[in-house]
Structure formats: C-alpha cells, structure tokens
Amino acid sequence: MSLIEHRLPGAKSLERLRSQPLVWHLLLGVLAAAVLYLLTSSVSFYDNTIIAEIAWYAIAIAGLSVLTGGSGQISLGHGAFMAVGAYGAGLMMEHFRLPLVVPILVGIAAAALLGTVVGLPATRLRGPYLAGVTLALALAVQDLPTKFSSLFNGDSGIIVNQATPPGGVNPQRWLAWISLLAAILTMVVLANFMKSRFGRALKAVRDDDIAAQAAGLNPNRMRVLAFAVSAAAAGLAGGLEALWGGIVSPNSFSLFLSIQLLAGMVIGGAGTLIGAWWGALALVYVPQWTNSITSHLSSASTVTANLQNAVFGVLIIVIMMAAPSGIQGWLRAGYRRLRRRPSSLASALSPPLDLSSTSTPPERTSP
Amino acid sequence: MKDSIRSRGRPLAAAAVLSAAALASALLVIPSSGASLRPARTPGVTAHRIVLGTTTPLTGPAAPGYDEIAPAANAVFSYINAHGGVHGRKITYLIKNDQYDPTLTVQYTQQLVENDHIFADVGGLGTPTQTSVQSFLNKHHVPQVFVESGCACWSQPKKFPYTFGWQPNYIVEGKILGAYIKSHFGRKRIGYLYQDDEFGQDGVKGLNREIPHRRVVGEQNYQGTVQGLGAGLGSQVSALQSAGAQVVALYTIPAATALALLAAAQLNYHPIWVVSSVGADPPTLAGLLGAFSKGKAGASLLNGMITNAYLPPETAGTNPWNRLAKAILKRYDKGFHWDGNSEYGFALGVTTVEALEQAGRNLTVKSFLNALETHAKALSNPGLVPLIYSRSDHYGFSGSEVVKITHDGRAISVLTPREITTLRGPITVYRGKPDSIPAQFRK
Amino acid sequence: MTLFIDLTLNGLSYGAIYAAVALGLVLIWRATRVINFAQGALATLTTYVAASLLDRSINSWVAFAAALVAGLVFGAVTERVFMRPLYGKPELNPVVVTIGLLILVESVAGAIWGSTDRGIAPPGGVSQSGIILGHTYLDFSAFDIFILGSVIVLMVLMLVLFRWTSLGLKMRASAFAPEVARLLGVRVGRILTVGWALATLAGALAGMLVAPLVFLSPNMMDPMLVYGFAAAVLGGLDSPVGALVGGILSGLGISYIGGYLGSSMETVGAALLLIAVLSIRPEGLFAAAKARRV
Missing domain, CATH: 3.40.50.2300 (Response regulator)
Incomplete structure (x- = not known):
C-alpha cells in the first residue's frame, strides 16, 4: 500500500490540499458526485429509488451521528425532526409553486428551529433523560397532524406535487440525483463542521464540560447548536423523503423510525460520517432482501411474515457483538491489520474513506 | 497515535475515490442487466401465468386481523390455479409486508412494478399507504384495483383511471x-x-x-x-x-x-x-x-x-358463498380463522378472478379496465350490493344492509340492503338478488 | 365529578402497570447502566407463555406464576448471552442490542402465535365488573384492585430485598462500585444476572396485568414500554420509589388529559409535562443529589 502512496504522482499536492479541510472535502465531494452520477445512470430506475432512499437515510443518520459523536447526546426523536422537515417542505410544495430548493430549505429551517427549542432544555439533560424527552417528542409530533387536521390533513397526509424533472429525465433518476447531491453537500458541511474550531470545542465539551468551561467555552450554547445542526440534517432528510414518497403522513414517522435511525447510526459506526452510509444501506437493504425471499415463498405463514424483522433484529445484535465500533470501526480495524501485514490483498481492498474524525475508540484487534 | 494513522490514510482515501470512479466507469461499459425497460407486451402476463402483487401489513401494530386478508385472497388464486387457472393462466400473487408504513409501500410497490413486472396491484391495504403509490401506479399504467380502504379518493377516474376502490366508502x-x-x-x-x-x-x-x-x-x-x-x-x-x-x-x-x-x-x-x-x-x-x-x-x-x-354475515352457515369460502380456505390457507377478514380476502380474491375472466383470453391492461368499467354487473361475488364501476365511478360496493347481533352471536337483518350510487346522492333500496356462484368455482 | 373519579381510578390502574414496567427499567439501569428496550417485548413473550398454558386449560394461577418464572429465566438468559459480552464496550452498544432484541422477540412471538389479538382473562376469574358505590358503578373492578395490590407487593418485596438481605446489599454494591465489590468477594457477574432476572420479572407482571385490559398481540407492550420509560425518567432512573410515583403520575396525567382535552392531546400533553418536570429536575423527581460522574 505504501508503495502506491509514494508512486502516486500527485501525492505532494494532495498532501497540500489536505491541509485545507474545506477544499479537501469539496474535492472529495466532487469526486463522489462524479462517481455517483455514473452509478445512477447505469442502474435501473427502481435502483435509483433505492439510492435516493439510502441518501436521505444517510443524511438523517449523519445528523444524528454528529450529535452523538460530537456532543455525546442521544436522541430518540430524530424521526420527529424528519417529520417537521417533511411537513415544512410538503406544505410549501402543496401550496406554492417554487423552485425545489425553497421548500427543502423551509423544511430544514423548521427542523432546526424545533431542534433549538428542544435543545434548550436538553442542555441540562444527560443520557437516558434526554432520550426520554426526545422520545416523548417523537410521539407528540406524530399526533399533531390529527390534532390540526385542517392544516395537515390528519392521518391521510398531504400529497406532495412531485417536481417534474427537466429535459425528460426519468423522475426516479432525478430524485436520486437530488438526494445524492444533498447528501454529499451535507457530508461536506458536517465534515467541516466537525473539523472546525467549533467541532473541536464540541468534543472538548463532550469529554469534560467543566474543563471546557474553564477554557472559556460555553457548553450549553454548543450543545444547543449541535442539536440544531443535527435537527437541520434530519429536516433535510425529511424534505427529501416528502419529495421521494409524494406524500407526508404521520405513519411514515413512527417512533420506530427514530429507533431505526439510532440503530443505523450505531451499526454503521457512531460518530463517523461514512458509518452513516453503512447504516443507511443496512436499513434499506436488509428488509428488502428478506422481503424478496419471503414474498416468493409459497406459503404465506406467520413465520415467513415475521422473518424479515427477525433477520433485522439478529443483524443488529450480531453486528454489535462482532463489531462494537460498528461496520466502519470494523473496516478500519481490518484495514489497519492489513497495513501491518502488507500483502497483495491490501492493494485490492480499497480503504474506507475518512471524512470525519472519529469519536469511537479504536477497536481492539484481538484475534 | 490515532492522528498519525489518519494522516497516513488520507492520500489513500483519495486514491480510493479515484479507483472507485474508474470502477464505476468500467461498470458503465458492461451492459446493465438491471435496467428496467418495460417490455412491449403486457407486463406480468404470459400464455401460462399472470403475476399480481400487493402490499399489506403482515407484522406490526396494524397487522392483527388484516394479516389474514392477503393469504385468504391467495387461497382463492391457489384454488383457481389447481383447477386450470383463468383462461389457462395461473395466478402468482406476490405479497409484500409494508407494515402500514408509506415509506415501505413506495419502495415495495416500485419493486413489484419494475422488478417483478406485476400486471396489477390488487388489494393494497390502507389509505395513506395506497395514496403514496397512487400516482406512481397510474403513471406506469399499472392497475391499482380493489384498494382495501373506504376512502372516497379511489374513485377519481379522470385523474386516476387505473385506480379502483372495493369496500363501501366510509361516508x-x-x-x-x-x-x-x-x-x-x-x-x-x-x-x-x-x-x-x-x-x-x-x-x-x-x-x-x-x-x-x-x-x-x-x-x-x-x-x-x-x-x-x-x-x-x-x-x-x-x-x-x-x-x-x-x-x-x-x-x-x-x-x-x-x-x-x-x-x-x-x-x-x-x-x-x-x-x-x-x-x-x-x-x-x-x-x-x-x-x-x-x-x-x-x-x-x-x-x-x-x-x-356488505358481505353475507359470517354466521350465515347456509349461505352458499360462505360454504364455498370455508371449503377453499380450509384447503388452501393453512391456519385460517373464519372471520370477517378472511371472508373479505376471499371475496376480494373472487372479484379478482372474475375480473380477469371477464377481461377475456387476450388479457391486456386495457381489456382488464374495460371489463371493470363496462361489465361490473358480471363480476359475480359474495357482495349483498353491486360494485359500482363505470367510466365515471370507481367506488366499489354501493352500500350495505343493517343487521343486529343476537345473544348467540348471529347476525339478523333489520334493514334490507340500501345503496347510494353517487356520493352526494340519496339512499335508495337495493332490490337486486345476490350473485350466484360462477362456473369456475363449481369445479 | 363522576367523570373525575372514573378518570382517576382508570389512571391509577394503568399507572400501576406503567410503574411495574418502569421498575424493571430502573433495576436494570441501576445495575448495568443500560436502558432495556427489550423489556416490553420480553414481557409480551412471557404473557404468551401464560396464554399457551391457558389454552391447555391449565389453572390460571399456575399460568400466572409460569409467566413470572419465565420472566426470571428470560431476564437471566438475556443478561448472560447478550449483555455480558458487551460490558466495557461503547455505552450505546448494549442499548442497541436491546433494540435488536425488541425487534427479534416481537417477530418470534408473531411467528409462533400470529398477530391476531387474543383476550386473556384475569387470573382466577377475578371480576372486571365495576364496583358499586351507592348507586353508581365505578370504573374500578376487583381486578383493578388486584393490579394495584400486586404492583405494591412487588415494590415492597424489592425494597425488602434491597434493604435487608445480603443479596440486596451485594446488588447495590455491584451497581455502584463493581470493582470494590469484586475485591470484597462478590461475584459481580452472577449478581448482575440476578438483577436482570428480577427486572424482567417485573416486566412479566406488567404483561400479565395489562393483557386483560388491552388484549395480547406481539406489539401489546410497545405503548407500555413507552409510557413506562417516560415514567422511569419522570421518577428518576436511579430510584425504585421514583418508578412507582412516576408510573402513577403518568397514568393519572394521561387519563386526565385524554378525558378532558381529547386523545390527540395525550402524547403532546405528556411530552410537555415531561419536559417541564425535567427542566426543573434534570434527573427526575427522585434523583439522588450526587456529584458528577467522572
């Protein structure tokens, strides 16, 4: 591996680029966009739908990851922020004809606002107490559409006018592009956020808020901001989901969604942005695979019906047991092991991208 | 320690992105097998097979009771398949568990249409779930029929010509x-x-x-x-x-x-x-x-x-439809309970078979919709009132009778079937007779 | 006035059940610093154990006891198999494993018993008809008294166990200073297993008490877990007394809000109340004054 490193002609200039996080992250983002453009053009329309879904799941999980990894707070209510983003964007799309970016931004702003409001009392709460409050939030937000039925059309939800793509592009592919573009932008922004002075300060607060206070930081303000940023990402994910599903209904934002996001984050690797993608892949593909298997089984028994969730549950347990730092942590550990014992295998495996600084402790490499 | 690992990892990360880009462009050259161009012939229909699909909650909080419907409908198809199929075609019914979550409905419905090439989405359950795929199915000319919800929204033939309701609407x-x-x-x-x-x-x-x-x-x-x-x-x-x-x-x-x-x-x-x-x-x-x-x-x-x-009370043991339903479900739906949900699934399965039968030997989406809109009266089913399907209405059952439950759990009629043939219209008495059991269910 | 009394009584019975769930969560939190999201699902499973015994016409008290024993066993197994390997790993991991268990256990219950709701009669044919007071029937039956009574008995037994037995002392020692306890010869691992077993027993009791009120299905305990968790947070996760108080308060609060403001305000009102209380007391009503954990 190190051979490649030295022979790579641009290695020196790359080295220089890296010292400027914004430029570096943008460059990686542009490269990723190019790769993903090629990907979306070569797969089926249905796969594009799935790619879009993975993208908005990844955005939501990345937001949660920044909160948990960055400031050590746990939220069981990110589904609620997604709901607020989705309703915000959905209502704008329902009532006004605006360029797509406006409703999405409105959704983000609404979620960020709620994030700030929730973040304020949350500054005093730790661990499970914060989880309890955010859980209550997730439930409450789910009941609001029926309470204010004339605005939100209750349980049936509001129908979103899906934007017509320009130039006869297939709508599913168009959605995949929008979602991926949003996802890449989010990753770049969040990576910079965590790398910035602010991100480092946040970690200082997480690790020891008294020491951080002594160093002149205001832990409460940082926690609120972390909450707002995290909620904004969830709001973006919600807006994209509204666009993706064509409907915003409370049934899409059950407590189970919030729990899934948390599970997805930890499965992928808490505190890492790449891990968010692994988590999103797991959330989308595991039910998918098990469902395609079971729907072709001839007998529609209770066993086959429950197989899908059973496999998902087992997967969560197995990953947590086998890879305590999530998939990303496991890959990293594996990669490190390979570097220690250089072999021809090493060059065949592409190492995981590292856009973020990790908060998870390095996994012990016991045999 | 951690930092040094990371700084050495960075150029590699860039290299990885570049190689991934190369890999992806290589993928482009290989013709993709997944690209889903819809075939010119009617999707989901061959000389020997019809593929139908549905999404319904089989697990989760919404599942109790409703998880019996799709298996009961499938039992009807299994019976028909065992007796020669519809115009020689056997029915495959793909049941996807959407857990009453519109996000999953969207995903699975697209999968059914684009990967499994279903002919029609039959008996999808729920208002928010089915609303979320209504425009997709219509845009792709896939019939969305016998939606299991009493929302008035299924009857908008101008906007959604491929969508048909089934049960009486709640209003x-x-x-x-x-x-x-x-x-x-x-x-x-x-x-x-x-x-x-x-x-x-x-x-x-x-x-x-x-x-x-x-x-x-x-x-x-x-x-x-x-x-x-x-x-x-x-x-x-x-x-x-x-x-x-x-x-x-x-x-x-x-x-x-x-x-x-x-x-x-x-x-x-x-x-x-x-x-x-x-x-x-x-x-x-x-x-x-x-x-x-x-x-x-x-x-x-x-x-x-x-x-x-709007269906014969389950306790009406001598009703010929109920006897047929119990016989078919017993044989083809393992572990069924005889209740309103399995009866509902059975009746929906029968309606589907009848619609496919009426659409004729040369089955296309057009002939299928035409059968529904112009031959609604010919779709024999257990219903006590007729299905209202025409060029201007896609409602489903037009009304119901009113019954009283006795101390031993039987239902006795206290008001003969009433119907409302247009949503704003008056309540009228329905004087027609129940359908008799069609030939293909007497084999 | 009748409505107020009925809402109060109704809130008390449900509150007692939330309290039992909350107690299970508190016991596990104290022992292992884990929020056990599988608590409800495990309780559903133990209730199904009782239901299958009832199907075989076994005495309902035997079935009731069997559910509680099953709770002990499931709790112990969960700790040994799923939790033990995760101590010392990132603190979210065991929590996420309990989420995995929640999903798995509910699927297993659904696979074995199907998702159809079933009615479960109270043990021993305890009546569910309202008690007559003067000329009015109260929304309170012999079974409601049984609910309150059994939850209070459970609380008292737990209190006795913690305060006055050597097992209880060892449990407290293992929870608050595992290293010291270990040095003093306490087999901390075994004590943690006992803690999980007892906690799951509390959940199993809640399952048996709520099944006659809301019917048994694989998701029966989902709302109970949510309200039980809210109750535990409200009372303070370190305090068994807090679990009882938090449970009763949650039950009453939800009943009053539902009765006077309408059902769509239940969760909204509950959320606002929870936020309000925690804003004043960030570690619940019965938080022990203690120094920052380092």
Whole structure:
C-alpha cells in the first residue's frame, strides 16, 4: 500500500490540499458526485429509488451521528425532526409553486428551529433523560397532524406535487440525483463542521464540560447548536423523503423510525460520517432482501411474515457483538491489520474513506 | 497515535475515490442487466401465468386481523390455479409486508412494478399507504384495483383511471347507519366514539349528514397510532356515560370496539351500540371477549349490537358463498380463522378472478379496465350490493344492509340492503338478488 | 365529578402497570447502566407463555406464576448471552442490542402465535365488573384492585430485598462500585444476572396485568414500554420509589388529559409535562443529589 502512496504522482499536492479541510472535502465531494452520477445512470430506475432512499437515510443518520459523536447526546426523536422537515417542505410544495430548493430549505429551517427549542432544555439533560424527552417528542409530533387536521390533513397526509424533472429525465433518476447531491453537500458541511474550531470545542465539551468551561467555552450554547445542526440534517432528510414518497403522513414517522435511525447510526459506526452510509444501506437493504425471499415463498405463514424483522433484529445484535465500533470501526480495524501485514490483498481492498474524525475508540484487534 | 494513522490514510482515501470512479466507469461499459425497460407486451402476463402483487401489513401494530386478508385472497388464486387457472393462466400473487408504513409501500410497490413486472396491484391495504403509490401506479399504467380502504379518493377516474376502490366508502356507510339511527332511535341522545383518522372522521361525516346535530351529546376519539389504545378506552367511555348518551356509534377497529364494550360493562353502562362494519366482526369480537365469559362480561355483550354488512354475515352457515369460502380456505390457507377478514380476502380474491375472466383470453391492461368499467354487473361475488364501476365511478360496493347481533352471536337483518350510487346522492333500496356462484368455482 | 373519579381510578390502574414496567427499567439501569428496550417485548413473550398454558386449560394461577418464572429465566438468559459480552464496550452498544432484541422477540412471538389479538382473562376469574358505590358503578373492578395490590407487593418485596438481605446489599454494591465489590468477594457477574432476572420479572407482571385490559398481540407492550420509560425518567432512573410515583403520575396525567382535552392531546400533553418536570429536575423527581460522574 505504501508503495502506491509514494508512486502516486500527485501525492505532494494532495498532501497540500489536505491541509485545507474545506477544499479537501469539496474535492472529495466532487469526486463522489462524479462517481455517483455514473452509478445512477447505469442502474435501473427502481435502483435509483433505492439510492435516493439510502441518501436521505444517510443524511438523517449523519445528523444524528454528529450529535452523538460530537456532543455525546442521544436522541430518540430524530424521526420527529424528519417529520417537521417533511411537513415544512410538503406544505410549501402543496401550496406554492417554487423552485425545489425553497421548500427543502423551509423544511430544514423548521427542523432546526424545533431542534433549538428542544435543545434548550436538553442542555441540562444527560443520557437516558434526554432520550426520554426526545422520545416523548417523537410521539407528540406524530399526533399533531390529527390534532390540526385542517392544516395537515390528519392521518391521510398531504400529497406532495412531485417536481417534474427537466429535459425528460426519468423522475426516479432525478430524485436520486437530488438526494445524492444533498447528501454529499451535507457530508461536506458536517465534515467541516466537525473539523472546525467549533467541532473541536464540541468534543472538548463532550469529554469534560467543566474543563471546557474553564477554557472559556460555553457548553450549553454548543450543545444547543449541535442539536440544531443535527435537527437541520434530519429536516433535510425529511424534505427529501416528502419529495421521494409524494406524500407526508404521520405513519411514515413512527417512533420506530427514530429507533431505526439510532440503530443505523450505531451499526454503521457512531460518530463517523461514512458509518452513516453503512447504516443507511443496512436499513434499506436488509428488509428488502428478506422481503424478496419471503414474498416468493409459497406459503404465506406467520413465520415467513415475521422473518424479515427477525433477520433485522439478529443483524443488529450480531453486528454489535462482532463489531462494537460498528461496520466502519470494523473496516478500519481490518484495514489497519492489513497495513501491518502488507500483502497483495491490501492493494485490492480499497480503504474506507475518512471524512470525519472519529469519536469511537479504536477497536481492539484481538484475534 | 490515532492522528498519525489518519494522516497516513488520507492520500489513500483519495486514491480510493479515484479507483472507485474508474470502477464505476468500467461498470458503465458492461451492459446493465438491471435496467428496467418495460417490455412491449403486457407486463406480468404470459400464455401460462399472470403475476399480481400487493402490499399489506403482515407484522406490526396494524397487522392483527388484516394479516389474514392477503393469504385468504391467495387461497382463492391457489384454488383457481389447481383447477386450470383463468383462461389457462395461473395466478402468482406476490405479497409484500409494508407494515402500514408509506415509506415501505413506495419502495415495495416500485419493486413489484419494475422488478417483478406485476400486471396489477390488487388489494393494497390502507389509505395513506395506497395514496403514496397512487400516482406512481397510474403513471406506469399499472392497475391499482380493489384498494382495501373506504376512502372516497379511489374513485377519481379522470385523474386516476387505473385506480379502483372495493369496500363501501366510509361516508356512505356512515350515512346508512346514521339514517337507521335517525329513524329508529330518533328521540334518544347519541354519542360517537371514533378512531381519529380519515376512517373515523369520514364515518362521522356520514353519520352527521343524517343525524340532527342537537341529538349528539358527546364525541370521543382515540389515536390510531401505536400508543392510541395504550391506556384503554375507559376515559372515553366514561365521558360518554357522563354525557348521557343512550346510543353510541362506533367507528373503531375490532380491538377498540372490544375495549369500549369492556369498559362500558365495567361501568354498568349499556347503551345501544351501533358499530361500522370495520369494527363489528362478531367472530373477532367474540374471540376477544370470550375470555371474559366466566365473569359478568362475555360474548353476550354483543347482544343487540347494530352494524352494517356488505358481505353475507359470517354466521350465515347456509349461505352458499360462505360454504364455498370455508371449503377453499380450509384447503388452501393453512391456519385460517373464519372471520370477517378472511371472508373479505376471499371475496376480494373472487372479484379478482372474475375480473380477469371477464377481461377475456387476450388479457391486456386495457381489456382488464374495460371489463371493470363496462361489465361490473358480471363480476359475480359474495357482495349483498353491486360494485359500482363505470367510466365515471370507481367506488366499489354501493352500500350495505343493517343487521343486529343476537345473544348467540348471529347476525339478523333489520334493514334490507340500501345503496347510494353517487356520493352526494340519496339512499335508495337495493332490490337486486345476490350473485350466484360462477362456473369456475363449481369445479 | 363522576367523570373525575372514573378518570382517576382508570389512571391509577394503568399507572400501576406503567410503574411495574418502569421498575424493571430502573433495576436494570441501576445495575448495568443500560436502558432495556427489550423489556416490553420480553414481557409480551412471557404473557404468551401464560396464554399457551391457558389454552391447555391449565389453572390460571399456575399460568400466572409460569409467566413470572419465565420472566426470571428470560431476564437471566438475556443478561448472560447478550449483555455480558458487551460490558466495557461503547455505552450505546448494549442499548442497541436491546433494540435488536425488541425487534427479534416481537417477530418470534408473531411467528409462533400470529398477530391476531387474543383476550386473556384475569387470573382466577377475578371480576372486571365495576364496583358499586351507592348507586353508581365505578370504573374500578376487583381486578383493578388486584393490579394495584400486586404492583405494591412487588415494590415492597424489592425494597425488602434491597434493604435487608445480603443479596440486596451485594446488588447495590455491584451497581455502584463493581470493582470494590469484586475485591470484597462478590461475584459481580452472577449478581448482575440476578438483577436482570428480577427486572424482567417485573416486566412479566406488567404483561400479565395489562393483557386483560388491552388484549395480547406481539406489539401489546410497545405503548407500555413507552409510557413506562417516560415514567422511569419522570421518577428518576436511579430510584425504585421514583418508578412507582412516576408510573402513577403518568397514568393519572394521561387519563386526565385524554378525558378532558381529547386523545390527540395525550402524547403532546405528556411530552410537555415531561419536559417541564425535567427542566426543573434534570434527573427526575427522585434523583439522588450526587456529584458528577467522572
């Protein structure tokens, strides 16, 4: 591996680029966009739908990851922020004809606002107490559409006018592009956020808020901001989901969604942005695979019906047991092991991208 | 230590992105097998096979009861397949478990259309779930038929020519029950208890069109979410009792109906219950309440309950359709319970087979829709009222009869079938006869 | 006035059940610093164990006891198999494993018993008819008294166990100073297993108490877990007394809000109340004054 490193002609200039996080992250983002453009053009329309879904799941999980990894707070209510983003964007799309970016931004702003409001009392709460409050939030937000039925059309939800793509592009592919573009932008922004002075300060607060206070930081303000940023990402994910599903209904934002996001984050690797993608892949593909298997089984028994969730549950347990730092942590550990014992295998495996600084402790490499 | 690892990893990360880009461009050169261009011939139909699909909750909080419907419909298809199929074609029914979550409905419906190439989406369950795929299915010219929900939204033939409802819509049901309440209990105080979603709200809308507002002394509801019944219905029923309601109309799911009956029994509150067909399935209720028969409460709680029915009551043992249904389900649906849900699934399966039969040997989407719109009368099924399908309406069953539950759980008719053929129209008496069992089910 | 009394009584019975769930969560939190999201699902499973015994016409008290024993066993197995390997790993991991268990256990219950709701009669045919007071029937039956009574008995037994037995002392020592306890010869691992077993027993009791009120299905305990968790947070996760108080308060609060403001305000009102209380007391009503954990 190190051979490649030295022979790579641009290695020196790359080295220089890296010292400027914004430029570096943008460059990686542009490269990723190019790769993903090629990907979306070569797969089926249905796969594009799935790619879009993975993208908005990844955005939501990345937001949660920044909160948990960055400031050590746990939220069981990110589904609620997604709901607020989705309703915000959905209502704008329902009532006004605006360029797509406006409703999405409105959704983000609404979620960020709620994030700030929730973040304020949350500054005093730790661990499970914060989880309890955010859980209550997730439930409450789910009941609001029926309470204010004339605005939100209750349980049936509001129908979103899906934007017509320009130039006869297939709508599913168009959605995949929008979602991926949003996802890449989010990753770049969040990576910079965590790398910035602010991100480092946040970690200082997480690790020891008294020491951080002594160093002149205001832990409460940082926690609120972390909450707002995290909620904004969830709001973006919600807006994209509204666009993706064509409907915003409370049934899409059950407590189970919030729990899934948390599970997805930890499965992928808490505190890492790449891990968010692994988590999103797991959330989308595991039910998918098990469902395609079971729907072709001839007998529609209770066993086959429950197989899908059973496999998902087992997967969560197995990953947590086998890879305590999530998939990303496991890959990293594996990669490190390979570097220690250089072999021809090493060059065949592409190492995981590292856009973020990790908060998870390095996994012990016991045999 | 951690930092040094990271800084050495960075150029590699860049290299990885570059190689991934190269890999992806290489992928482009290889023709993709996944690209889903819809074949020119009718999707999902070959000389020997018809592929149908559906999404329905098989697990999760919405599953109880509803998870019986798709397997019952599938039993009808298995029976038909075992007896030569429809015009020689055997039916494959792909059932996807969307857990009543529109996100999953979107995903699985696209999968059914683009990967499994279904001919039609038959019997998808739920209002928010099926609304989320309505425009997709219509855009892709895939029939979305016999949607399992009483929303009026399935009948918009101009906007959604490929969508067809099936069960009577909730407003129509509410009007028929409301008219019955007005003419039989016109001087009594009336209370409502409903699920606070489109099902309950539409039902109440229908009731209110017939029942004078001054007669309604209390309205209570519960949330249709997971935690909606987490504290029982004691406080709602207690409030209705305090308000002095003598007749209580329920727009509830069966579990909530049973909870309301139990709560009322506990309070020694015995109003006349009027329950929409959705929540009044006597076998399901008797099963839920049966455990209490040793105490004062029991299946006898159902005695005198008024409800409406658009399919023959399950307790009508001599009804030929019921006998056929039990015979087919026993053979082809392992572990079925005979109740309103399996009967519903059976009737929906029969309607589907009849529609495919009517569409003729040369089955296309066009011939299928044409069969529905122009031969609705010819679609033999167990329904007590006809299916309203025409170029201008895609409703489904036009009304229902009103029945009373006796002390032993049987349903006896107290009002012959009534129908409303257009949503704003008046209630009229339906004088037609029930359909007889068609030839392909007599083999 | 009748309505107020009925709402209060109704809130008390449900509150007692939330309290039992909350107690299970508190016991596990104290012992292992884990929020056990599988608590509800495990309780559903134990209730199904009782239901299958009832199907075989076995005495209902035997079935009731069997559910509690099953709770002990499931709790112990969960700790040994799923939790033990995760101590010392990132603190979210065991929590996420309990989420995995929640999903798995509910699927297993659904696979074996189907998702159809079933009615479960109270043990021993305890009546569910309202008690007559003067001329009015109260929304309170012999079974409601049984609910309150059994939850109070459970609380008292737990209190006795913690305060006055050597097992209880060892449990407290293992929870608050595992290293010291180990040095003093306490087999901390075994004590943690006992803690999980007892906690799951509390959940199993809640399952048996709520099944006659809301019917048994694989998701029966989902709302109970949510309200039980809220109750535990409200009372303070370190305090068993807090679990009882939090449970009763949650039950009453939800009943009053539902009865007077309408069902769509139940969760909204509950959320606002929870936020309000925690804003004043960030570690619940019965938080022990203690120094920052380092």
